[in-house]
Amino acid sequence: MKKIRNNFINPGIEYRSAPFWSWNDNLETEELNRQLDLMKEGGFGGSFMHSRMGLITPYFSRQWMDCVKSTVEHSKKIGLLAYLYDEDRWPSGFAGGVATKNKNNRMLSLIVRKINGKLNFSKEINPPSPDYNNSAYLDTANKKAVKAFIDSTYEPYKKHFKNDFKKTIPAIFTDEPNYNTRYYDKFGDKQIIALLPWTSGFDEIFKKTYSYDLNSNLKALIEDEGNFTKIRYDYWKLIHELFLEHFAKQIYDWCGKNGIDFTGHYLGENDLTSQISCTGSSMAFYEYMHIPGIDHLCKQIEPMWLCAKQCVSVANQTGRKRVISEIFGASGQDFSLADRKWIGDWDMVMGVNLFCPHLWLYSMRGCRKRDYPPTISYQQPYWKYNKPIEDYFARVNYIMSQGKPVSDILVIHPIESGYALFKPGPKRITKNEVIDKINNKFSELTKQILANHYSLDFGDESQLAKYAKVERINGKTYFTLGKMSYSLIILPGLLNIRKSTLELLKKFLDFGGKVVSIASLPDLVDGEQNKQVVREYLSKMLITEEKNIIKIIEELAPGKILIKNKGGEELAEILCNRKIINENTEVYFLANTNRNKDYKADIKIKGEGHLECWDGFSGKMYAVPVKKEKGCLLTNMDFSAAGSRLLVLTKEKRNLEIVKSGESSKLLTGLKNNWRLERKEPNSLSLDMCSYKLDNDKNWSKATPVITLQHQLEKEARVRKVVLRYSFKTDFTRLPDNLALVFEQPEIFGIKINDKPAHYKDTGWWIDKSFKKLAVAGYIKPRGTNIIELNCKFIPPVKPKTIIYIKEGVELESVYITGDFAVKGKFKTAQDGYLGEGFVLENEKNAVNKKDFVLSGYPFYAGSMKLRQDFDIKSLNGKRIILKIVKFNAAVAGVKINNREAGFVFLPPYEIDITKLVEKGSNSIEIELVNTLRNLLGPHHHSSVTSEWVGPDEFEQNEYWIDKYTFVPFGFGKVELRT
Numbered sequence: 020m021k022k023i024r025n026n027f028i029n030p031g032i033e034y035r036s037a038p039f040w041s042w043n044d045n046l047e048t049e050e051l052n053r054q055l056d057l058m059k060e061g062g063f064g065g066s067f068m069h070s071r072m073g074l075i076t077p078y079f080s081r082q083w084m085d086c087v088k089s090t091v092e093h094s095k096k097i098g099l100l101a102y103l104y105d106e107d108r109w110p111s112g113f114a115g116g117v118a119t120k121n122k123n124n125r126m127l128s129l130i131v132r133k134i135n136g137k138l139n140f141s142k143e144i145n146p147p148s149p150d151y152n153n154s155a156y157l158d159t160a161n162k163k164a165v166k167a168f169i170d171s172t173y174e175p176y177k178k179h180f181k182n183d184f185k186k187t188i189p190a191i192f193t194d195e196p197n198y199n200t201r202y203y204d205k206f207g208d209k210q211i212i213a214l215l216p217w218t219s220g221f222d223e224i225f226k227k228t229y230s231y232d233l234n235s236n237l238k239a240l241i242e243d244e245g246n247f248t249k250i251r252y253d254y255w256k257l258i259h260e261l262f263l264e265h266f267a268k269q270i271y272d273w274c275g276k277n278g279i280d281f282t283g284h285y286l287g288e289n290d291l292t293s294q295i296s297c298t299g300s301s302m303a304f305y306e307y308m309h310i311p312g313i314d315h316l317c318k319q320i321e322p323m324w325l326c327a328k329q330c331v332s333v334a335n336q337t338g339r340k341r342v343i344s345e346i347f348g349a350s351g352q353d354f355s356l357a358d359r360k361w362i363g364d365w366d367m368v369m370g371v372n373l374f375c376p377h378l379w380l381y382s383m384r385g386c387r388k389r390d391y392p393p394t395i396s397y398q399q400p401y402w403k404y405n406k407p408i409e410d411y412f413a414r415v416n417y418i419m420s421q422g423k424p425v426s427d428i429l430v431i432h433p434i435e436s437g438y439a440l441f442k443p444g445p446k447r448i449t450k451n452e453v454i455d456k457i458n459n460k461f462s463e464l465t466k467q468i469l470a471n472h473y474s475l476d477f478g479d480e481s482q483l484a485k486y487a488k489v490e491r492i493n494g495k496t497y498f499t500l501g502k503m504s505y506s507l508i509i510l511p512g513l514l515n516i517r518k519s520t521l522e523l524l525k526k527f528l529d530f531g532g533k534v535v536s537i538a539s540l541p542d543l544v545d546g547e548q549n550k551q552v553v554r555e556y557l558s559k560m561l562i563t564e565e566k567n568i569i570k571i572i573e574e575l576a577p578g579k580i581l582i583k584n585k586g587g588e589e590l591a592e593i594l595c596n597r598k599i600i601n602e603n604t605e606v607y608f609l610a611n612t613n614r615n616k617d618y619k620a621d622i623k624i625k626g627e628g629h630l631e632c633w634d635g636f637s638g639k640m641y642a643v644p645v646k647k648e649k650g651c652l653l654t655n656m657d658f659s660a661a662g663s664r665l666l667v668l669t670k671e672k673r674n675l676e677i678v679k680s681g682e683s684s685k686l687l688t689g690l691k692n693n694w695r696l697e698r699k700e701p702n703s704l705s706l707d708m709c710s711y712k713l714d715n716d717k718n719w720s721k722a723t724p725v726i727t728l729q730h731q732l733e734k735e736a737r738v739r740k741v742v743l744r745y746s747f748k749t750d751f752t753r754l755p756d757n758l759a760l761v762f763e764q765p766e767i768f769g770i771k772i773n774d775k776p777a778h779y780k781d782t783g784w785w786i787d788k789s790f791k792k793l794a795v796a797g798y799i800k801p802r803g804t805n806i807i808e809l810n811c812k813f814i815p816p817v818k819p820k821t822i823i824y825i826k827e828g829v830e831l832e833s834v835y836i837t838g839d840f841a842v843k844g845k846f847k848t849a850q851d852g853y854l855g856e857g858f859v860l861e862n863e864k865n866a867v868n869k870k871d872f873v874l875s876g877y878p879f880y881a882g883s884m885k886l887r888q889d890f891d892i893k894s895l896n897g898k899r900i901i902l903k904i905v906k907f908n909a910a911v912a913g914v915k916i917n918n919r920e921a922g923f924v925f926l927p928p929y930e931i932d933i934t935k936l937v938e939k940g941s942n943s944i945e946i947e948l949v950n951t952l953r954n955l956l957g958p959h960h961h962s963s964v965t966s967e968w969v970g971p972d973e974f975e976q977n978e979y980w981i982d983k984y985t986f987v988p989f990g991f992g993k994v995e996l997r998t
Contacts, residue, residue: 036063044382044384046075068101103176128145128214129214193270212445214444224261251442310343378395379394391971399951400881410635410636429509430461460565473572512536580595605667630645631643706833732813745806844856844878871988904924911924914945917943
């Protein structure tokens with residue numbers, strides 16, 4: 020254990036997060052190296068080199084390979100890992116269009132049209148699309164097509180970097196491959212009623228596999244007649260198996276042969292409908308990944324239960340030590356450090372132990388800044404505080420990668436019930452009421468079992484057929500699947516079951532094993548009605564209602580840990596992940612999955628020994644006081660909102676400091692609201708509306724979102740002369756001398772400010788290296804309306820019929836005014852924030868409302884505010900002194916007491932121990948309050964101030980657009996000293 024303890028304190032870089040590094044502009048090796056150094060400083064362990072929207076350096080060109088080489092070399096030099104990514108953007112498979120130049124490699128679809136009231140079935144090659152660089156997506160169920168993808172992507176990387184495989188380059192990431200990627204609703208063909216995946220020679224393969232003709236039974240795929248459940252079951256099962264064998268296994272085998280781990284995630288993992296629509300059974304693919312993974316998008320956990328548990332189950336069963344999560348994407352720029360811990364803890368308590376944060380932006384120029392934010396990178400105001408949370412993730416991910424997982428319960432996955440019933444529509448994912456009901460009950464059952472702190476895995480029937488067996492171990496009957504053995508099997512309301520599964524379950528029951536079915540038994544066997552066989556095979560099993568399942572589990576597979584409130588009820592929102600490290604040590608990671616609520620928990624662990632609590636932030640280890648009772652250890656602990664505890668049960672007794680109890684504190688004094696304020700960055704005003712003239716227009720357009728004009732010009736796809744006019748109002752008594760205009764691509768513009776010509780001279784950048792500054796104090800009116808005119812030749816930013824960006828392309832964007840000023844406006848409260856309009860720049864005031872800087876002149880501000888004051892403490896009396904920030908609205912706050920670092924605050928309950936820093940009598944306090952890029956970059960005009968999903972569309976002028984600007988709060992209520 021000494022080695023494990025030391026590694027926990029200083030985990031290796033392989034346990035640290037490695038973000039998607041968006042290579043999205045004209046890449047320069049010097050800048051790549053600078054950003055790698057910043058990643059290292061911020062606590063990351065490496066990066067995934069990921070081509071994304073905006074890339075100008077030609078994908079897979081010599082210049083691209085030079086950049087990869089430079090990144091690998093510099094990563095090696097400074098102690099980072101350099102992970103590969105296998106596509107130009109996503110989904111993986113088309114190799115930037117190279118693999119699908121040959122039309123025989125392009126995806127096929129079975130298109131169903133209704134023409135004059137009759138069904139028409141047509142097998143069509145997917146048409147060229149800009150998404151695939153004027154090519155099409157890959158036929159991922161076609162072995163030769165996938166080989167072309169390997170030859171055009173994996174083999175070149177091997178040629179250049181084979182010697183670094185499994186060293187500096189540990190793995191390659193595949194992103195959202197699928198067998199059904201075409202959106203026919205985009206093409207406006209109103210006759211299409213259904214879209215299904217197909218592959219070359221599929222009808223022949225189908226007939227050879229099932230001994231009947233599919234072409235004469237196609238109608239059964241979309242209409243409920245005849246033996247439709249059998250035909251659908253066979254169809255979806257086979258297309259899935261071809262995709263699995265030819266894409267997943269072929270690439271996995273190549274990676275294994277060439278010494279590099281295959282990782283990533285597949286499309287549509289979250290629910291049954293999306294899985295069937297996109298891939299079939301997600302679980303089957305994880306067998307063919309060295310580091311299986313999931314995609315955890317958005318600021319939410321509710322849709323993720325099945326997704327996470329599916330992947331972790333296969334990892335447990337195949338003995339995979341690591342599970343990766345592409346995490347945090349589309350959560351918005353207001354995604355705070357507390358939000359990161361909340362989502363990260365949820366993934367870790369579900370069994371994930373490697374993070375790929377989405378996203379580090381190489382450049383924020385143009386559309387790139389709206390690429391499914393947040394950007395978790397040097398551009399964020401809080402960046403200097405990033406390392407502690409990454410240290411925390413690394414430590415917890417290290418310890419939860421050790422030892423053996425524990426699951427006593429196996430729940431049979433109902434995906435194949437969906438095969439028998441799924442009826443597609445004109446979109447890629449079409450909801451089905453019956454399948455959604457199965458999915459929701461399955462998800463609720465999973466949540467119920469986990470919320471009562473029992474461990475479970477899912478079992479995919481295809482893997483049961485290959486690997487499951489019934490064993491007697493030490494006189495007990497177990498259902499063994501790979502590396503895991505289960506004492507209880509649950510059928511979660513299946514409608515269909517495989518004959519091979521029935522045979523396994525019958526043997527398990529005959530040997531005394533326990534099987535429980537929720538509500539009823541399945542009626543279908545391999546897609547056909549066969550109730551009699553099901554009842555014969557499962558005659559010894561128990562059928563129960565879902566409401567009784569926890570009582571039955573406790574009788575048949577009692578748990579190891581109880582986590583209850585003071586009323587004796589299980590605390591459902593505190594989840595547990597248990598690992599057996601060795602015969603003397605077990606680890607329990609407990610996470611409060613409620614983002615907003617605190618809990619006090621009574622914890623009971625079956626076992627003997629000594630309980631320790633390991634702190635992921637500091638690496639320190641503490642003893643936990645326990646009461647011993649009938650072979651159990653009892654203790655109580657507090658869990659703040661999004662809080663967690665890492666408990667270690669060990670037979671080794673060590674002399675450790677006692678963990679802090681979390682007892683309620685009493686108010687000692689409240690600090691006065693007379694803070695001295697120091698703004699650390701220039702204030703800012705975002706100008707995202709313009710009037711414009713095109714070519715020889717004589718009149719100015721009405722005020723238009725700049726983003727709308729850009730899209731209009733991109734759609735026209737021709738060179739045009741454009742003049743933009745931005746305006747803003749000022750009301751200064753004293754004109755600030757550091758006023759600046761910040762804009763992108765300044766070298767292409769002719770500039771006039773209040774009718775005076777201005778000439779761009781490089782004076783540095785702000786926020787991002789593409790945000791260039793121009794000093795404009797000499798052009799601005801102290802009072803009145805100011806006009807900025809920018810004129811240029813608009814050149815479409817992408818090559819025709821592609822989204823390949825070109826160096827001379829133009830992206831018209833918002834501009835910013837920065838400097839020493841305040842921004843007054845008209846504000847009103849909205850849900851989760853504020854609505855604002857009528858902005859005017861004015862001189863800053865001495866009196867500022869610290870409760871919210873948005874309302875005090877800083878609505879668009881991105882940076883930190885330092886607040887200072889002095890306070891007196893009359894008596895210390897040896898008591899702990901806790902500083903508490905009430906109504907905390909920020910990403911993080913750094914705290915100094917008497918000019919000494921106290922630490923930082925970013926988690927509920929927003930407290931910090933300052934006992935060792937305060938003195939009797941006069942003391943000084945400094946709080947550096949830091950926000951995010953949200954109020955600067957938006958989305959400013961979406962009807963929801965905060966949203967669970969933020970992508971490019973949330974910035975667009977669409978049905979959710981409002982003219983007023985939205986802002987999230989930034990400030991705090993008050994500061995208290997407690998004891």
